[in-house]
Amino acid sequence: EAQVTQNPRYLITVTGKKLTVTCSQNMNHEYMSWYRQDPGLGLRQIYYSMNVEVTDKGDVPEGYKVSRKEKRNFPLILESPSPNQTSLYFCASRSLQGPRETQYFGPGTRLLVL
Amino acid sequence: AQKVTQAQTEISVVEKEDVTLDCVYETRDTTYYLFWYKQPPSGELVFLIRRNSFDEQNEISGRYSWNFQKSTSSFNFTITASQVVDSAVYFCALRSDYNTDKLIFGTGTRLQVFP
Numbered sequence: 001e002a003q004v005t006q007n008p009r010y011l012i013t014v015t016g017k018k019l020t021v022t023c024s025q026n027m028n029h030e031y032m033s034w035y036r037q038d039p040g041l042g043l044r045q046i047y048y049s050m051n052v053e054v055t056d057k058g059d060v061p062e063g064y065k066v067s068r069k070e071k072r073n074f075p076l077i078l079e080s081p082s083p084n085q086t087s088l089y090f091c092a093s094r095s096l097q098g099p100r101e102t103q104y105f106g107p108g109t110r111l112l113v114l
Numbered sequence: 115a116q117k118v119t120q121a122q123t124e125i126s127v128v129e130k131e132d133v134t135l136d137c138v139y140e141t142r143d144t145t146y147y148l149f150w151y152k153q154p155p156s157g158e159l160v161f162l163i164r165r166n167s168f169d170e171q172n173e174i175s176g177r178y179s180w181n182f183q184k185s186t187s188s189f190n191f192t193i194t195a196s197q198v199v200d201s202a203v204y205f206c207a208l209r210s211d212y213n214t215d216k217l218i219f220g221t222g223t224r225l226q227v228f229p
Contacts, residue, residue: 042205102161
């Protein structure tokens with residue numbers, strides 16, 4: 001079954017304590033992305049990756065890091081979380097562009113930074 | 115700069131009514147892609163459709179249809195004979211075609227379909 005998995009699904013942490021949210025896809029997709037969703041602001045892209053070792057900033061990259069060492073994994077790292085990073089995070093993957101592009105999203109990670 | 119506007123914050127309809135969700139976009143690119151996504155109350159995100167900027171043909175999928183009009187920079191989504199299961203937040207999004215995967219979303223429209 002095609003899927004994108006994220007862990008953890010829920011996380012409560014404190015300001016400054018480094019954390020990593022993992023994302024993994026089983027479809028051999030080249031493209032992966034991270035988004036955050038906040039009330040009234042919709043979804044905003046944090047980082048994206050177009051292949052292994054190729055990453056680039058989205059609209060709101062400040063305070064986040066990513067890495068793409070393997071095709072299937074795209075972890076999101078918060079080196080020093082702050083309360084304004086409290087949000088719902090989604091990872092996504094998609095195949096190369098073509099008439100049959102399909103995108104898959106992970107189930108979301110709800111993060112609370114105290 | 116690219117921008118996507120979904121002016122309708124919330125729409126309420128009664129089952130079996132037709133409803134149109136508006137999406138207006140801004141871009142200077144000549145080639146781009148437009149998307150719609152659904153987020154039901156359970157919270158997951160579901161990809162619905164991608165439309166290329168060079169293909170203005172309208173698309174229909176069951177009760178769903180999409181109207182892309184370059185002249186007005188709009189990509190509207192119509193649900194015919196709405197059902198309670200259509201209740202969700204719907205997002206429109208825009209992506210340039212130029213060697214990027216940057217995706218710009220609108221703020222979403224919450225659709226409530228009452229029985």
